[in-house]
Amino acid sequence: MNINVLRLDHRIGRDTRITTHVCLTARAFGASKVWLAGEEDHSMMKSVKDIANRWGGDFEIEYNNSYMEVIMNWRENGGKIVHLTMYGSQAHEIVDEVRETGEDILIIVGGAKVSTKVYKNADWNVSVTTQPHSEVAALAIFQHLLMDGKEFDLEFENPVFEVIPTAHGKNVNIHDENRKIHKEE
Incomplete structure (x- = not known):
């Protein structure tokens, strides 16, 4: 199972730190790539690439302003889509179902306001809690559950x-x- 992450609606200046943390968390917990949508942030992307190069492994970050293109290409190539949202099914209740598909997984983490198109195109809308929380926390918890703790051995x-x-x-x-x-x- 290959895990990629799609970060929606990145805003330079306002989201640089949180998006960097999304990228580093995705990598540390076993994702091979982060797709960045929103404003193209060359400086942040270079920083993430530099960190990944120093700490090893194969990790990519790529910009595509059309998040729907990323989603539709992922689906067309047979992958499954998990959208992390506080409005979804509880992660601990559906993670086995996600893992057992054996398919590549695209995990979507939101931005300021997530379009209804994202909810409708996800195979699973998943919540790690029904309270407001950080997308970094949601990503870490969901990837930990998805990896079944194997991220400690990466x-x-x-x-x-x-x-x-x-x-x-x-x-x-x-x-x-x-x-x-x-x-x-």
């Missing part, structure tokens, strides 16, 4: 930086041109 190829889990302090391996440098603080 390995990202060719990282420059690699965190070594430790109870206290910071333990980071820095890989530089095939030399492994160990740094601990």
Whole structure:
């Protein structure tokens, strides 16, 4: 199962930080790509690419102002669509159904106001809570459920930086041109 994320209605200046967090969360929890719709933000996209390059793995971010084109292409290629919204079915009740399709999944996270077209074109409108909340939180929770906790075991190829889990302090391996440098603080 390949997971992509579509971030709707990005606004430069207002949404840069939250959209960056959507991208980093998507990547950390197993998505291979984020599609960005709304205003094209070259600086934010470059920042996300730079972070992904330093921390390893294959991760893409691509701009397409026509979010409906992304949705329709995804559907035409046989993928399934999950729209995260506080108005949907409860995530923990439908995640097995989503996972068991075995199909590639496009997870849509909203912007300022989500069009009815998005709700109608989703295979599942999914809620992680019925209260106002962050799209970053919703994405992390849903991807965690979808991955069934396997995101903790993800390995990202060719990282420059690699965190070594430790109870206290910071333990980071820095890989530089095939030399492994160990740094601990």
